[in-house]
Amino acid sequence: MTMRDGTTTGETADFEFALRIRDLVKRFGKTTALNHAGLELRRGERLALLGPNGAGKTTLVRCICGRSVPDSGSIEMLGRTLPPNGGRQQLGFVPQEIALYPDLTARENLEAFGRFHSLKGGDLRQSVDWALEWTGLADRARDLIKTFSSGMKRRVNIACGVLHRPLVLLLDEPTVGVDPQSRDRIFLMLEELWRQGNSVLLTTHQLEEAEQQCDRIVIIDHGRAIAEGTLSELIASTVGANRRVIFTLAEACPGLADFTINDDGRELVAEVEDVALELPGLLQKIRENGGQVADLDVNPPSLHSVFIHLTGRELRE
């Protein structure tokens, strides 16, 4: 696969990381929004950035895209330290909001943001035509954005951020408020860019998106990265690989010491390494104690359980 900077996947480039953030600190008065935050987005990688509300994601995103100046620390992109403002030609930023001009047409929006990214003449026309095809909105090119559905606006929102064909994409919750069909379409679009060699940093609250669409995951809380790795690495380092088996009983049954008991004694929870081997024994214990199983649920470890394990159940903000 050929990357847009001329190298191919597998080749050793001058830089290993598309984006490397080290020891970023940002304070607003007495509040520390970023507390030595760091992350590494490898070239050609899709990295999910997760965190509860108020964890520091927005400040981190703002620092990356040059809207906020960190108090200390550094942000490197493609081997080059980014200045506080400007110098982000290789970054394609897609904000969480629909950052478009609603009273311009789709084509006019794309042309405007293309020009702001220094595209001109034939290159601009070609890029705009590509973006309209890519988003599936070529037939709506002359319609005002304010007449579009949420999904269509989201697609144009993404297209305006990648029109100049940057190497690094920063997407801040790109699928908020869209239906499943539009979300699938958006991820197909993003996969196309990734296959062309883009590195993607995706912030999201949709944990299954992070699981399904990203290679690695960073979890940030209280202004710093608290875990980083693939899903299996995160599971192994936090909740473990055990399955969680939940038995719902017809009636409460006392005397089952091997289980965690919830819901007035009617729900029993156990963790097992091997379901096939251990489940029959657990069922037998319940029967021996006079219990009657009405329902049974086996849950594999998930990103959700990892996330809750790391950040707690307490509500934020």
Next chain:
Amino acid sequence: MIATVVRVGLLRMWHGRTEILLTFVVPIAFFTIFAFIFDEQIGLGKSPRVDLAIVDEDSTELSREFSTALAQWETLHIYAPADHEGGLFVFSSTEPARALILGGTLPLAVIIPDGWSASLTGSVDDTVDLRLLADSSDPVAIQVVTALLRQTSGRMIAGRVQAQVRTFLSLSPDEYENSPISAIARPVAIEVEDLFAADKANPVVSMYAAGIAVMFLLFGAVGNSGTLLEEEENQTLDRLMCSDLSMIQLLAGKWLLMTVVGIVQVTIMFAWAQLAFGVDLVGHLSGFTVMTVVTAGAASSFALTLAALCRNRAQLNAVAVILILCMSALGGSMVPRYVMSESMQQIGRITFNAWALDGYIKVFWRNLPLTELAPELAVLTATAIVLFGIARLLARRWESS
């Protein structure tokens, strides 16, 4: 980059027809209302007409002559009931006229009392004076009518004196006119020569065009600068700051857009003023152009500064309305500064409305050459530069929050 910011602004305006209406048509509508209110009243040697009822209790040849003479004044509109047909209407008693004044229908009624003619000709010992019933809410009308009554009665007395002198000396009209004594009995005449308004189609309307134009320049510019706050709210600013566009280019683009739109706005208004009210725009094109360019530039910088100061669009709108109305009132956009007290005129100079209007007055009213506009051009240009600089400094919050 700057051109793209301007292009985006113009395209947005083009797609938002309501905005075009608000930008270009509403100021014209406001100006037209002001022009109709003040047209042909101030500055052309004409005064607003005063409604007046005449009550002739004397009912003599002299009192009828006096009533007829009063009706000759253009300034006076002699009251007549709706069903009165032709000729001068006079009340024969005071009560109906008094009722009209108390009811608010009329501001004034002059009463020619019984015995006035006899008193005037000296045929009775007692002096009988004219009386004026007045609604004091219009003190200017009272002064105007009092002066006209004096002038009218003075002319009548002078005429009678002339006739008596001629009869006494047995002089023919020509002999009388050539004799030195005719000058003694001649009423004092005053000829007013207006040095500014005489050769102009309608200079006052041009002052109001300038006043309304500057006020709407400010409103228009603030409306446009608010797009910065919209862009901040919907994260378009984040996207722009991530592009090759710098903050100074963004501000310069917005400034240029507002200035261009402002120049077009003022030009359209003055073009309408020329078409509808005869303001001589074409004859003052060079002065108008320089004044309009610097005024629009200063208004744009002012609007950018306000936008950079405010946290959101609602705050900007609230602050802008208060500031612009105060500046317009003090600066002469609503009421000409020359009718204000000296101290208020001096206070008004802290607003750039005042400097802009002074410049327009020099161009359209005083016909002064461009060199005479130097103080106004200097102040407005400096205002534009300084406020743009302040806006740039304040805009750092969008780069380094």
